[in-house]
Amino acid sequence: MVKEVERNRLQPHTTQNAPVEFHESRQELHDMLAQMILIRHFEDKVYEMYTRAKIGGYCHMNHGEEATIIGAIRPLRPQDWIISFYREHGHILARGTEPKYVMAELFGREDGVARGRGGSMHLFDASRRFLGGYGIVAGQMPLAIGVGYSTKYRDADEVTLLLTGDGAMANGASHETLNMIGIYHLPVITLIVNNLYGMGTTVERSAANPDLWKRGEMYNMWGTQVDGMDVMQVRRTMEEAMDRARHGQPSLIEAITYRYRGHSVADAARYRTPEEVQAWRGADPIERFYRQLLEAEVVTEQDRQEIERQVDATVQQAVDFADASPQPDPSGLFDYLYVNPPPTLNEPETPDA
Amino acid sequence: MPEMTYRQALHDALREEMQRDPNVFLLGEEIGIFGGSYKVTEGLIDEFGPQRVLETPISEGGIIGLATGASMTGLRPVAEIMTINFIVVGMDQLVNNAAKIPYMFGGEAKAPIVIRTPSGAGHQLASQHSQVLESWFAYVPGMYVIAPSTPADAKGLLKASIRDDNPILFVENVLLYNEKGEVPEGEHILPLGKADVKREGEDITLIAYSRAVHMALAAADALAEQGISAEVVDLRSLRPLDIETVVSSVRKTNHAIVLHEGWKRYGAGAEIAAEIQEHAFDDLDHPVERITGAEVPLPYATSLERAALPRVEDVVMRAAFILGRDKVGV
Ligand SMILES: Cc1ncc(C[n+]2csc(CCOP(=O)(O)OP(=O)(O)O)c2C)c(N)n1
Numbered sequence: 001m002v003k004e005v006e007r008n009r010l011q012p013h014t015t016q017n018a019p020v021e022f023h024e025s026r027q028e029l030h031d032m033l034a035q036m037i038l039i040r041h042f043e044d045k046v047y048e049m050y051t052r053a054k055i056g057g058y059c060h061m062n063h064g065e066e067a068t069i070i071g072a073i074r075p076l077r078p079q080d081w082i083i084s085f086y087r088e089h090g091h092i093l094a095r096g097t098e099p100k101y102v103m104a105e106l107f108g109r110e111d112g113v114a115r116g117r118g119g120s121m122h123l124f125d126a127s128r129r130f131l132g133g134y135g136i137v138a139g140q141m142p143l144a145i146g147v148g149y150s151t152k153y154r155d156a157d158e159v160t161l162l163l164t165g166d167g168a169m170a171n172g173a174s175h176e177t178l179n180m181i182g183i184y185h186l187p188v189i190t191l192i193v194n195n196l197y198g199m200g201t202t203v204e205r206s207a208a209n210p211d212l213w214k215r216g217e218m219y220n221m222w223g224t225q226v227d228g229m230d231v232m233q234v235r236r237t238m239e240e241a242m243d244r245a246r247h248g249q250p251s252l253i254e255a256i257t258y259r260y261r262g263h264s265v266a267d268a269a270r271y272r273t274p275e276e277v278q279a280w281r282g283a284d285p286i287e288r289f290y291r292q293l294l295e296a297e298v299v300t301e302q303d304r305q306e307i308e309r310q311v312d313a314t315v316q317q318a319v320d321f322a323d324a325s326p327q328p329d330p331s332g333l334f335d336y337l338y339v340n341p342p343p344t345l346n347e348p349e350t351p352d353a
Numbered sequence: 354m355p356e357m358t359y360r361q362a363l364h365d366a367l368r369e370e371m372q373r374d375p376n377v378f379l380l381g382e383e384i385g386i387f388g389g390s391y392k393v394t395e396g397l398i399d400e401f402g403p404q405r406v407l408e409t410p411i412s413e414g415g416i417i418g419l420a421t422g423a424s425m426t427g428l429r430p431v432a433e434i435m436t437i438n439f440i441v442v443g444m445d446q447l448v449n450n451a452a453k454i455p456y457m458f459g460g461e462a463k464a465p466i467v468i469r470t471p472s473g474a475g476h477q478l479a480s481q482h483s484q485v486l487e488s489w490f491a492y493v494p495g496m497y498v499i500a501p502s503t504p505a506d507a508k509g510l511l512k513a514s515i516r517d518d519n520p521i522l523f524v525e526n527v528l529l530y531n532e533k534g535e536v537p538e539g540e541h542i543l544p545l546g547k548a549d550v551k552r553e554g555e556d557i558t559l560i561a562y563s564r565a566v567h568m569a570l571a572a573a574d575a576l577a578e579q580g581i582s583a584e585v586v587d588l589r590s591l592r593p594l595d596i597e598t599v600v601s602s603v604r605k606t607n608h609a610i611v612l613h614e615g616w617k618r619y620g621a622g623a624e625i626a627a628e629i630q631e632h633a634f635d636d637l638d639h640p641v642e643r644i645t646g647a648e649v650p651l652p653y654a655t656s657l658e659r660a661a662l663p664r665v666e667d668v669v670m671r672a673a674f675i676l677g678r679d680k681v682g683v
Binding site: 057058114118120122135138139171172198329330333 | 382383386387390408410411412413414415438439441442476477478479480481482647648649650652653654655656657659660661
């Protein structure tokens with residue numbers, strides 16, 4: 001499974017024609033494709049809604065990263081945990097959270113997954129053990145040590161998927177996290193979604209050794225690199241990592257992928273060439289998986305059309321739902337700040353107001 | 354005097370200081386090819402090259418540590434931390450190292466660094482990207498915290514900061530970069546730790562710094578329409594704190610409101626109110642009031658964000674009330 005992916009930016013990967021073996025059910029494969037397409041269309045709509053000022057703040061999208069998302073999240077069981085970062089719309093959708101609640105959060109509405117308080121960077125779904133998107137680069141990472149430790153403490157059969165970017169691997173928190181996961185043999189799988197850039201900085205300029213997966217060895221965990229444009233490869237790697245995690249061995253997986261759009265909606269991405277973007281779009285993870293499924297006669301062109309139709313409807317419903325959801329009432333400004341605060345917490349009224 | 358943006362004034366200050374002193378160099382995330390997150394350093398890498406415009410990974414501890422170490426060995430680093438929220442990640446280097454080095458080593462060493470960073474809220478950036486944390490640093494003896502409100506001050510204070518031998522947190526504001534104003538031509542340097550009366554008045558003193566100065570000025574305009582004459586004092590620096598300028602204004606007006614972004618309790622306003630009552634208790638006709646943001650992490654939704662940020666109307670209302678003229682209607 002260990003594949004070294006060429007880091008030639010105009011040559012997306014070397015595993016284009018690797019044979020694919022499916023042992024999932026037809027339904028499962030169909031659903032994987034449908035979810036990848038859902039994430040793509042959802043993000044297209046997010047972009048449109050941002051330009052129409054329905055969405056604000058920082059907004060980072062997942063276009064191009066669908067294989068890393070579905071490949072890593074789909075194999076998780078209901079009892080497993082996810083901790084993510086600000087580029088997480090697709091992550092929560094892959095976990096099964098209904099798109100309308102995600103869209104409502106992006107619209108800053110009361111029906112959003114964080115009741116409009118969090119926005120794009122801070123999605124959360126406790127019922128699906130999705131422990132949130134965090135906005136400080138690498139700031140989510142140390143939390144995974146605690147989640148993994150909690151699993152071990154309770155002697156539970158759970159795995160934690162920690163998602164992070166390549167740029168985050170330059171931050172001190174990444175070292176503390178991986179080292180502690182390694183020391184305590186925690187059931188945590190760290191997936192580096194290496195989209196080759198942290199904002200405008202290439203991974204070669206942010207990492208002294210850009211082969212991030214190689215750090216696994218020094219933290220006493222399984223380190224491996226995978227073609228992040230191939231959903232089945234990501235999935236197989238993840239399955240192996242889950243198996244190892246349940247036997248007390250953590251993993252560090254580096255998935256090589258590409259973000260098609262700028263760092264955030266506001267970034268015009270002038271630091272890379274159109275040829276480069278084109279080359280990667282040519283290796284599109286959705287089209288590739290679709291071709292694999294066509295060849296294996298798992299889906300038909302008609303299935304694809306039907307998926308597209310359903311996804312479009314779902315995304316439109318999500319927008320309609322979000323638009324109809326109320327803005328949080330300003331009287332709720334202090335809700336959720338503390339649990340059962342003492343009366344002395346509250347600010348006294350200005351005496352003569 | 355030429356008019357320019359706050360961003361341009363900062364850019365010019367950096368450029369002029371780099372031209373003047375070859376030991377001045379910049380470091381930070383995305384400050385080169387990308388031009389800086391708020392485009393302050395745009396073009397400087399072309400002029401000065403990658404050694405003097407050092408692009409770093411996302412390593413705030415490393416950035417501030419690098420700056421401090423370089424400053425101990427003769428260089429004059431000016432680091433950019435993309436926003437003040439991320440400085441928390443590098444706070445150890447700033448608070449435990451840079452701010453301690455001169456004193457802890459009995460004056461044998463110095464750490465002349467400038468850390469530039471924008472503070473503030475207002476773009477729906479939510480809890481982790483909307484903080485106003487400069488007062489934490491003003492609490493630390495051994496550091497300066499400078500916070501200009503206008504392009505002219507931005508330029509004059511940044512140049513002075515780069516030439517100063519102390520560790521300095523230079524606080525910019527995300528909503529001020531496009532603010533325009535006149536900037537004196539030629540060498541323009543301002544003293545550090547000197548407040549500035551931005552508008553003279555007789556009835557009440559509005560004390561502010563950074564973006565809140567503009568809110569205070571807007572409030573003063575509105576108050577003038579009600580026949581109230583407000584004086585606006587721009588602190589320009591939280592440490593050193595020029596309490597004399599504040600106190601002499603309050604002695605004249607007998608009323609004071611401190612206005613700032615961020616949280617009220619343990620914030621800059623608490624310190625200033627305490628100083629005023631220590632130095633001008635007998636001159637006060639009313640307790641010093643504070644107008645700040647609400648005591649919550651900033652929420653994302655516009656309806657809540659608006660409710661959490663301080664507003665010009667609040668200042669106008671309170672000032673009128675304090676002066677017993679709130680019947681005029683606002
Ligand atoms: C501590 C910190 N420093 C800087 C930033 C600003 N910032 C946000 S995302 C980002 C790039 C992160 O890149 P990477 O980890 O590769 O993830 P990607 O955005 O490419 O998915 C930067 C520098 C931040 N949010 N937190």
